Amino acid sequence: MQQCNRSQKIAICTVGLPARGKTYISRKLNRYFNWLGYKSRVFINGNYRREICGTECNSQFFDPQNEEAQKARSDCAKMALQDLIQFLQNGGDVGILDGTNITKERRHQIENDLKSSFNGIQTLWIESICNDSKVIQNNIRLTKINNPDYCNVNPEQATIDFLNRIKMYEQIYQTITDDENLSYIKTMNVGADIIVHQVYGFLLSKIVSFIMNLHTYPRPIYLSRHGESQYNVDDRVGGDSDLSELGEMYAEKLADFFYSEFPTKEIKNQIIFFTSTMRRAVHTSDVVAQKLEIQPLQLKTLDEINVGICDGMTYTEIAQKFPNDFQERKINKLGYRYPRGESYLDLISRIEPVIFEIERSRQPVMIIAHQAILRCLYAYFHQNEIPEVPTLDIPLHCVIKLTPAAYFCDEKRVLINPQTGEISIKEEYVQEFVRSKSKQKSFIDL
Amino acid sequence: MQQYKKTQYKLILVLVGLPARGKTHISYKLNRYLNWIGYKSEIFSIKGAQQKDDKLDQIIDYELEIDPENQQIVEVRQKLSFQAAQQLVTFLQTEGDIALYNGLTNTKCDRQKLKSFFKEQLQLEFQVFWIESICDDPQVIVNNINESKQSRFKDKTIEQFMNHINVISQDYQTLENIENLSYIKLINIGKQVKVHMLEGYLCSKIVSFLLNLHANNRQIYLVRSCQTEYHILDKIGGDPELSAMGKQHSQQLGDYFIEELKGNKNITFFTSQMKRGIQTADIVGEKLGIIALKTKNLDEIDYGICDGLTVKEIAAKYPKQIKERKANPLEFKYPRGESFLDVIHRVEPIIYEIERSRDPVLIIAHVAVLKCLYAYYHCNQISEIPNIEIPINCVIKLVPIPYHCLESRVIIK
Numbered sequence: 001m002q003q004c005n006r007s008q009k010i011a012i013c014t015v016g017l018p019a020r021g022k023t024y025i026s027r028k029l030n031r032y033f034n035w036l037g038y039k040s041r042v043f044i045n046g047n048y049r050r051e052i053c054g055t056e057c058n059s060q061f062f063d064p065q066n067e068e069a070q071k072a073r074s075d076c077a078k079m080a081l082q083d084l085i086q087f088l089q090n091g092g093d094v095g096i097l098d099g100t101n102i103t104k105e106r107r108h109q110i111e112n113d114l115k116s117s118f119n120g121i122q123t124l125w126i127e128s129i130c131n132d133s134k135v136i137q138n139n140i141r142l143t144k145i146n147n148p149d150y151c152n153v154n155p156e157q158a159t160i161d162f163l164n165r166i167k168m169y170e171q172i173y174q175t176i177t178d179d180e181n182l183s184y185i186k187t188m189n190v191g192a193d194i195i196v197h198q199v200y201g202f203l204l205s206k207i208v209s210f211i212m213n214l215h216t217y218p219r220p221i222y223l224s225r226h227g228e229s230q231y232n233v234d235d236r237v238g239g240d241s242d243l244s245e246l247g248e249m250y251a252e253k254l255a256d257f258f259y260s261e262f263p264t265k266e267i268k269n270q271i272i273f274f275t276s277t278m279r280r281a282v283h284t285s286d287v288v289a290q291k292l293e294i295q296p297l298q299l300k301t302l303d304e305i306n307v308g309i310c311d312g313m314t315y316t317e318i319a320q321k322f323p324n325d326f327q328e329r330k331i332n333k334l335g336y337r338y339p340r341g342e343s344y345l346d347l348i349s350r351i352e353p354v355i356f357e358i359e360r361s362r363q364p365v366m367i368i369a370h371q372a373i374l375r376c377l378y379a380y381f382h383q384n385e386i387p388e389v390p391t392l393d394i395p396l397h398c399v400i401k402l403t404p405a406a407y408f409c410d411e412k413r414v415l416i417n418p419q420t421g422e423i424s425i426k427e428e429y430v431q432e433f434v435r436s437k438s439k440q441k442s443f444i445d446l
Numbered sequence: 447m448q449q450y451k452k453t454q455y456k457l458i459l460v461l462v463g464l465p466a467r468g469k470t471h472i473s474y475k476l477n478r479y480l481n482w483i484g485y486k487s488e489i490f491s492i493k494g495a496q497q498k499d500d501k502l503d504q505i506i507d508y509e510l511e512i513d514p515e516n517q518q519i520v521e522v523r524q525k526l527s528f529q530a531a532q533q534l535v536t537f538l539q540t541e542g543d544i545a546l547y548n549g550l551t552n553t554k555c556d557r558q559k560l561k562s563f564f565k566e567q568l569q570l571e572f573q574v575f576w577i578e579s580i581c582d583d584p585q586v587i588v589n590n591i592n593e594s595k596q597s598r599f600k601d602k603t604i605e606q607f608m609n610h611i612n613v614i615s616q617d618y619q620t621l622e623n624i625e626n627l628s629y630i631k632l633i634n635i636g637k638q639v640k641v642h643m644l645e646g647y648l649c650s651k652i653v654s655f656l657l658n659l660h661a662n663n664r665q666i667y668l669v670r671s672c673q674t675e676y677h678i679l680d681k682i683g684g685d686p687e688l689s690a691m692g693k694q695h696s697q698q699l700g701d702y703f704i705e706e707l708k709g710n711k712n713i714t715f716f717t718s719q720m721k722r723g724i725q726t727a728d729i730v731g732e733k734l735g736i737i738a739l740k741t742k743n744l745d746e747i748d749y750g751i752c753d754g755l756t757v758k759e760i761a762a763k764y765p766k767q768i769k770e771r772k773a774n775p776l777e778f779k780y781p782r783g784e785s786f787l788d789v790i791h792r793v794e795p796i797i798y799e800i801e802r803s804r805d806p807v808l809i810i811a812h813v814a815v816l817k818c819l820y821a822y823y824h825c826n827q828i829s830e831i832p833n834i835e836i837p838i839n840c841v842i843k844l845v846p847i848p849y850h851c852l853e854s855r856v857i858i859k
Contacts, residue, residue, distance in 0.1 A: 178638075193623070196639040196657070205802060209654040212644060240782060300788050340685060340753075346742055360650060 008122060009088045010203060011114050013097040015107070015127035015176060017169050018162070019139040021190070022128055025214065026098040027407050028359075032210055035348065035355070035380055038093040038203075043084045045099030048076040055148045059164035064172050081110060085117045094203075101125075102173045104180060111182060124204055125184040126211065127176050132189055136166075142406045185211055213360040216404075221358060221381060222258075222366045223374050223400045226280040227251045227418065232396065237318075238304070238311035242279045250397050250418035251284045255291035257399060257416060257423070258366070268292050270363040274354065276302035276370065285368045296368070301354055304370035308341025333390035344390050348376050355380055378402070381409050405429075455571035456538045457648055458564060459546045462557075464618055465509075465611050466590040467579040468635065471848045472659065473546045476577075479655055480544050482822045483794065484787065488537055491548035492523060495530040502526075524550065531560065535567045544648070551576075552618045554625060561627070575649045576629035577656070578621050583634050587611075589661070593848045635661055658802040661848075666800060666807045666823070667703075668816050668842040671722040672696045677838070682760075683746065683753035688725045695839050696726045698858050700733030702841065707806065711736055714803040716796065717810040718744035727810045738810065743792050746812035750783025775832035786831050790818045797822055820844075823851045 012029065014022040026042045033040035053061070053072050061069045077099060084095035101107055107125065114123055130136060140162055144150065150158035176184050178197060185208060186195040196208050227247025231239045243251065262268045273296040275285035285296040310318050310325075319326045329336040337343035342350070351373060358365050358377075367377065375392045378384070381402050384392065394400070401412040413426045459476065461469040473489050480487040492509040496502055508523045527549035534545045550556050557576075564574060581587055591607045621629050621642075628643040630653055641653060673692035676684050688696065707713065717727035717738040723745075727738035752760050752767070761768055764781075771778040779785035784792075793815055800807050800819075809819065817834045823844050825831065836842070837857070845852040 192643060194639075194641040194644070196641075198637055202799070202802065205654075205657055208657060209650070212641065212653065213650060300784070300791070342742075349742070357647070360647070 008120055009092070009118050010094045010122045010124070011084065011088070011097065012094065012124045012126060012207070013101055013107070013110060014099060015101045015125055015184075016129065017100065017102065017173060018166050019136050019144065020128040020130045021139060021216070022100070022126075023098050023143070024216065024407065025126060025128060025187075025211065026096045028214060029207065029210065030094075030096055031380070031383060033094045034386070036352070037345075037348075037386075039091060040094035040096065041084075041087055041092060042096045042098050043080045043087075045077050045080050045097070048080045049073060050148060052076055052079075055151070059161050059168060062165045062168040064168060077106070081113060085114070088118065088121075100169060102169060104174050104177075107176070107180060107182065122201055122204060123183060124199065124207065125176060125182045127184060127186045129175070129186060129188045130190065135190060187211060187214075190215060210356070210359070213356070215360075215362055217362040218404050219362055220364050221402045222261075222364070223378060223394075223402070224254060224284075224366075224368050224398065225371055225374060225394060225396050226278075226284040226368060227254070228396055229280040231312075235314050236312055237315070238307040238313075240279050243283050246418050247280065247284070248287075250416065251287035253416045253418055253421045254284065254368075254399065255288045256421065257414065258288055259291050262292065262364070265293075267364070268294055272357075272361045272363050272365045273297065274299055274302060274357075274366070275368045276300070276304065276373070278303055278370070281368050281370065288366075288368065299354065301351060302367070302369045302373055305344070305347050305372040306338065306341040308338035310338055310341070334387055344372065344376070347372055348386070348389070351376055374400075382411065383408060455573055456542070456568070457544045457646075458534070458538070458572060458574045459544065459652070460551055460557075460560065460574060460576045461546065461548045461579070462551045462576055462621060462629075463579040464552070464581075464615055466587050466594065466607065467581045468590055468661070469548055469579055471590075471593075471661075472577065472579060472632070472656070473548050474849055475659060476652065476655070477546055478822070479797075480652075481826070482797075482828060483790065484828070485543040486541055487544040487546070488542060489546045489548060490530040490534040490537070492526045492530060492550075493548075495526040495533065498533070499526070499529070531563055532567075535564070538568060538572065539570070552614065554619050554622075557621075557625060557627065573646060573649070574628070575652065576621060576627050578629060578631045580620065580631055580633045581635070586634060586661075630656060632656060632659075635659070655798070655801070658798055660802075660804055662804045663845055663847050664804060664806050666844040666846070667706075667809065668819060668836070668844065669699065669726075669808070669810050670816060670836060670838050670840070671717075671720070671726040671810055671812060672699070673838065674722050680756045680758075681754055682757065683749035683755075685721050687721045692722070693725070693729065695858065696729035697733070699726070699839075699841070700730040702856070702858050703730060703808070704733055706841075707734065710806065712805045714799065714805050714807045715739065716741060716744060716799070716808070718742070718746065718812065718815070720745055720812070723810055723812065730808075730810065738808075741796070743796055744809070744811040744815050747786070747789050747814035748780065748783040750780035752780050752783070776829050786814065786818065786828075789814055790828065793818050816842075824853065 014026055016022050023044065030040050030042045053076065060066060064070065080099065081097060084097055088095050097110070101110065111123060114121055140159055144158065144162050150161070153161070176182060176186065183198045183204070185199065188194070191212065191214060194212055199205065199208055226243065227250035228244045229247055230241035230244050231237070233244050262271065271292070271294055273285070273289065273294055275281045275296045275298055277298045277300050281302070282298060289296050310322065313321070325339070334344045337346065355377065367374070371394050374394045375389050378392060378394060378400060379386070379389045395415070397416055397418050399414040399416065401414065402409040411428045415424045461473055463469045477487050477489050496504065496508055502522070506519065508519065508526055530549045531547065534547055538545055551560060561574065564572065588604070591604055595602065621627060621631060623642055628645060628649070629641070631640040633639065636657060636659060639657060644650060644653060671688070672695040673689050674686040675689055676682070676686045678689060711734070713734070713736055715727070715731065715736050715738040717723040717740055719740050719742045724740055727740070731738050752764065755763070767781065776786050779788070796819065809816070813836050816836045817831050820834055820836065820842065821828055821831045823846060825834070839858045841856045841858065843854045843856070
C-alpha cells in the first residue's frame with residue numbers, strides 16, 4: 001500500500017561504530033523500500049572514501065588526531081550527503097546515508113543540511129549499538145575480510161587492523177541523546193533492546209516495525225511450486241484444479257526430500273510452513289505435512305494471481321477472445337491487470353505481510369505456492385529488480401533454497417524428477433560473487 | 447495472520463503504570479483489536495474482579511482508593527488483584543487465547559510474584575509480555591484524569607486524584623532489564639518507546655499496533671459508494687459504474703462534507719480500486735479539494751462464482767451455498783471467493799492507517815468491507831458482523847473516545 005505522500009522526502013542516516021551492521025540495515029531497508037515501490041538508494045560513506053582516498057588505508061588513517069586524513073574523510077562524507085540530496089531532488093523518494101556519523105557535531109551538520117535543502121523532509125537516524133564481541137567478530141569475518149580495503153592482506157592481519165580501526169572510532173563516539181532533537185531508533189545487540197524516539201508518519205512507523213524484526217540468523221527459505229496440476233497439463237490459467245498423477249508423485253518425492261533435510265524432531269517442529277488455500281497447493285502441502293508430522297498454515301495471501309475474466313482459459317483462447325489484453329500483457333507484463341483480476345504489482349503489494357513474516361522468522365521457512373507468487377517472493381530475497389519479476393524462472397518440480405549470507409542469498413536449486421525421485425542440484429554461492437566484485441576497484445553499488 | 451485459529455501458546459499481556467497513564471485505555475484498545483483479528487481475548491482487572499464479587503461494597507473503588515491508614519482497603523485490593531489473576535488462568539485454560547491483566551504490578555516484587563504464579567498455575571505453554579505506560583507530561587496526565595472522571599470517577603476532584611497518584615507513586619518501580627521480562631515501555635503516548643526482548647509473531651504485531659496509538663479524538667466517516675446499475679438490477683458484486691442517480695448522490699455527499707469538514711484539507715481519504723468507489727471519491731474529492739488514495743484492500747468482498755448474479759439467481763443456482771451461509775454467515779466463503787474473515791484480514795492495514803491518523807478519516811467503500819471496519823469500532827464480537835446495517839446514501843460518523851465510541855448516522859437526501 002503506497003500511502004506515502006510522494007512530495008515528502010525521507011532521509012535515513014545510520015550511526016554506529018564499524019561492524020555494527022549499519023550497512024546490513026541500510027541494504028535491507030533499501031531493498032524493502034524499492035520493493036514497496038519507492039525510489040530508494042543507499043549512499044555509503046566508505047565507498048566514497050575508497051574511491052577518492054584509495055583502498056590502501058590502514059587504521060592510522062582513521063586516527064582522530066590525523067588532521068589531514070580527517071579533512072579528507074570529512075570531504076568524502078560531504079560528497080556522499082550532496083549526492084543523496086541531489087538524488088532526492090531529482091525524483092528520489094528515500095535516501096539512505098550509510099556512515100558512522102558518531103559525533104553530535106556531524107549529526108547536527110547533516111540534519112541541518114537536509115532540513116535546509118527540503119521543505120518538510122522527514123529524517124530518521126538509526127543507531128546500531130553492539131557490545132557482544134562474538135557478534136562483532138562474526139560481522140568482521142563475514143563482511144570485512146572481502147572488503148576492498150583488505151584485498152592484499154591476509155585475514156588475520158585484516159582483522160587486527162580492523163579492530164584497531166574500531167578503537168580509533170571509539171575515542172570520539174557519542175551516542176545519540178534526546179537533546180539533539182532527532183527522530184531516532186536505537187537498536188542494541190541485534191534487536192534485544194530497541195528505543196524509538198519521536199518517530200511519526202506512515203513510512204517511518206513501517207520502518208520501525210521492520211527494524212524491530214531484523215536479525216542475522218542464516219535461516220534457509222525453501223520455495224516450491226505445487227506439483228503439476230490438471231490445468232498445467234491442459235495449459236490453462238487460473239482455476240482451482242487438483243494435482244495430476246505426476247503432481248501427486250512430486251508431492252511424495254518432495255516429502256521425502258524435506259524429510260531428509262530436517263533430520264531431527266526438534267528441527268521439524270520449528271519449521272515455519274506456509275501454503276495457499278488452493279487445492280493443488282494444499283494437496284501438495286498435506287503430503288509433505290504428513291511425512292514431517294507438522295501442520296502448514298494456509299494463507300489466502302499466497303493464492304495464485306487472480307486472472308479475473310480469463311479464469312480457466314488457455315493462452316490461445318485468451319489471444320482469440322481478448323486480443324487487445326493479450327497484446328497489452330505482452331508489452332507490460334508487470335503492470336497489466338487482468339480485468340476483474342490482479343496485476344503483478346497488485347501481487348507484490350498483496351504478499352508484503354508474508355515477506356515481513358519471513359524476514360522476521362529465525363527458523364527455517366517452507367513455502368509451497370504458485371508460480372507468480374513465488375516469482376515475487378524469490379525476487380525480493382534474491383534482490384532482483386521489480387521489472388524482472390514476471391519473467392523469472394520458477395519451474396515445476398523444483399525446490400529453491402535461499403540461505404542469507406552477508407548482504408545477499410546463497411541459492412540452491414534442487415530439481416526433483418517426480419517419477420524416479422532423481423535429484424539434480426544447481427548451486428550459486430554469494431561469497432564467490434562478492435569476491436569477484438571486490439577485485440574491481442569500484443565498490444559503489446553491488 | 448490466520449483468522450480464527452488458536453495460538454500455538456497462550457499470551458498474557460500485563461499492564462504496568464501509575465493511574466492516569468492510559469493503562470485502561472490501552473488494554474481496552476488492544477483487547478478490541480485482538481478480538482477483531484480473530485483471537486479470543488479478555489481483560490482481567492481489579493475493577494473487573496470487584497464487579498464479579500457480589501459480597502463486596504461496589505461504591506468504593508478499590509483500584510484507586512488508597513488511604514495509608516486503612517489497612518482493610520489495601521488487603522481487599524490485594525485479594526481482588528489475586529482473584530483477577532486466578533480468573534485469568536481459568537480463562538486461558540478453558541477457551542481463551544490472550545488475556546490482559548491490569549492488577550497490582552507496580553513493584554518488582556509484585557511482578558516476580560505474578561510471574562511465579564502464572565508459572566505454577568498454567569498447565570500449558572504461555573508467553574508473558576509486559577506493557578508499561580509512563581508519563582511525565584503534566585498536561586497529558588490532567589487530560590487523562592479528566593477523561594477518567596467523565597466515565598468512572600464522577601465524584602472525585604482532580605486534587606483527590608493527584609493525591610491518590612502521589613501515594614501510589616511512592617512504591618512505584620519502573621520495569622528494568624534485570625528483571626528478565628520481555629516488555630515495551632510507552633513514554634508520553636508514543637513520543638518514546640522502549641522494547642526489550644521482543645519475541646514472537648503476536649508480540650511483534652502488538653508492538654506495531656501500540657506504536658500507532660494516540661489520544662486524539664478524531665472523526666471517522668464511513669460511506670458506501672453510490673448507486674450503480676447493479677443496484678437497480680439487484681445484482682451483487684461486479685465492477686459497475688455509477689448510475690446517473692449515483693452521480694447525483696455523490697454530488698450531494700460532497701456538499702454534505704463541505705459543510706461537515708469546514709474547509710479542512712488535512713483529511714486521511716481512502717477508497718477502493720473499484721469503479722464505483724473511485725467515481726464517488728473523485729466527485730466528493732473534487733468538491734473538497736482533496737484526492738483519495740485508492741487501495742485494493744478496500745475492494746468489495748469477492749463473491750466468487752456468485753459474482754454478477756441477482757439474489758434470485760443465486761438462490762436458484764446455489765441453494766446449498768445459501769444454506770451454508772445462513773448457518774454460519776461469518777465464516778462462509780463464496781466458492782472461489784472470500785469470507786468475512788478474509789475481508790477482515792485484508793482490511794487490517796487500513797485499521798492501522800485509521801488508528802495512526804490524527805486527522806479526520808474519510809473512507810468510501812462497500813458494504814462488506816465497511817461492516818468489518820465498523821465492527822472494529824463498535825462490536826464486541828465479530829460474529830455480529832454479518833448483521834450490521836450499512837445503508838446506502840448514509841454517512842456513518844464514528845468518534846472513538848476512551849472506553850467507548852460515539853456514533854451518528856446522517857442520511858443524505
